[in-house]
Amino acid sequence: MFELRHIILIEAVDRLGSLKRAAQELHLTQSALSHQLKQLESSLGIKIFHRVNNQLHFTPLGKEFCEASKGILEKVHQIEDRVEEVKSNEMESYIHGYSEIETQRLYDQAHSIADFIHWDSRWEEGSLILEAGCGVGAQTKIIAAQNPQCEFVGVDISQKSLEIADQLTQDLKLGNVKFLKEDLTHLSFEDNTFDHVFLCFVLEHVKSPLTILQELNRVLKPHGTITVIEGDHGSTYSYPDSKAAREVVQAQVTLQEKSGGNANIGRALYPLLKKTGFADINVSPRQVYVDDSKPALVSGFTLNTFTAMIKGISSEAIAQKMMSEDAFQEGIKDLERTAAGGGTFCYTFFKGIAVKR
Numbered sequence: 001m002f003e004l005r006h007i008i009l010i011e012a013v014d015r016l017g018s019l020k021r022a023a024q025e026l027h028l029t030q031s032a033l034s035h036q037l038k039q040l041e042s043s044l045g046i047k048i049f050h051r052v053n054n055q056l057h058f059t060p061l062g063k064e065f066c067e068a069s070k071g072i073l074e075k076v077h078q079i080e081d082r083v084e085e086v087k088s089n090e091m092e093s094y095i096h097g098y099s100e101i102e103t104q105r106l107y108d109q110a111h112s113i114a115d116f117i118h119w120d121s122r123w124e125e126g127s128l129i130l131e132a133g134c135g136v137g138a139q140t141k142i143i144a145a146q147n148p149q150c151e152f153v154g155v156d157i158s159q160k161s162l163e164i165a166d167q168l169t170q171d172l173k174l175g176n177v178k179f180l181k182e183d184l185t186h187l188s189f190e191d192n193t194f195d196h197v198f199l200c201f202v203l204e205h206v207k208s209p210l211t212i213l214q215e216l217n218r219v220l221k222p223h224g225t226i227t228v229i230e231g232d233h234g235s236t237y238s239y240p241d242s243k244a245a246r247e248v249v250q251a252q253v254t255l256q257e258k259s260g261g262n263a264n265i266g267r268a269l270y271p272l273l274k275k276t277g278f279a280d281i282n283v284s285p286r287q288v289y290v291d292d293s294k295p296a297l298v299s300g301f302t303l304n305t306f307t308a309m310i311k312g313i314s315s316e317a318i319a320q321k322m323m324s325e326d327a328f329q330e331g332i333k334d335l336e337r338t339a340a341g342g343g344t345f346c347y348t349f350f351k352g353i354a355v356k357r
């Protein structure tokens with residue numbers, strides 16, 4: 001019937017009070033604007049304006065149309081602003097997204113595997129430590145509490161995640177952390193700023209892990225250390241074994257690859273650190289083995305971390321026709337089965353520590 005350009009036109013004429021000024025603002029000739037106005041009136045079958053003493057006045061129905069147009073334009077601007085905000089704040093290709101469910105999953109994940117990955121996350125007193133890609137602060141709260149004599153700077157590209165992290169550390173009264181919005185590919189810090197760098201579950205999501213490692217190496221002081229923790233989905237196995245469960249895990253690997261990441265990056269930590277030029281590289285596998293004698297890991301890791309992560313990609317995997325909905329549900333059911341009596345679940349994280357030359 002009518003188009004967005006007609007709505008924009010009516011709002012501009014109302015706000016600016018004349019056809020001439022509206023035409024100038026919209027970069028139209030006055031005759032083009034009059035033509036659009038006529039088009040609109042004929043498509044609606046009503047008069048929007050009438051002229052009195054050479055001045056434009058809304059007809060009653062025209063006024064109603066104008067008010068409705070303003071409401072529509074406000075909504076259009078809101079969605080434009082929202083799209084811009086998301087584009088500037090967050091990685092569009094980030095496979096897990098930034099939902100409340102994902103925030104909770106990151107907390108469950110960090111908490112459930114803290115003993116495996118953080119027993120040795122300790123640095124000397126007085127160190128200034130950069131946590132790269134801190135997200136909602138799930139690791140921050142553990143490492144900052146464990147190293148009260150160190151100062152932490154948590155950085156992430158997502159402003160929303162940083163606000164959640166900041167609130168969390170305030171609630172926990174952790175006074176040794178501050179948060180900044182930064183892009184890891186172009187950090188604003190000077191060369192040789194930090195004594196140590198820490199990052200966890202970040203490289204698996206990025207297109208060029210090497211670029212980020214080089215940038216982190218730049219801001220690290222000579223002889224400072226980098227600590228990198230990543231998972232590797234290829235290390236997953238379970239009892240009972242199930243083809244359907246293996247297929248949903250593979251769907252996640254494929255989706256992550258499509259968005260430029262690598263869900264099997266754990267095994268590549270050593271070559272990546274070596275290629276960046278780090279010295280004294282030590283990568284240690286941290287295997288999480290779960291059976292029903294470990295109920296905290298059954299719920300915290302098998303169900304709330306790993307299975308929840310796979311559930312999180314279900315709509316995308318189905319939409320991309322990687323699997324049918326039934327096949328996906330079967331895979332999830334079989335993953336959940338490994339958490340029931342007699343089942344076992346195994347996953348290996350990799351922790352790399354290396355020194356800047």
Ligand SMILES: C[S@@+](CC[C@H](N)C(=O)[O-])C[C@H]1O[C@@H](n2cnc3c(N)ncnc32)[C@H](O)[C@@H]1O
Pocket residue numbers: 091094096106107110132133134135136137138139155156157158161182183184185199200201202205206
């Ligand atoms: C899976 S989350 C991990 C968060 C946290 N390290 C943890 O273990 O809970 C990955 C984080 O890396 C961040 N990230 C990815 N690429 C980034 C970049 N180029 N610059 C800054 N942050 C980035 C994402 O915004 C996200 O918060």
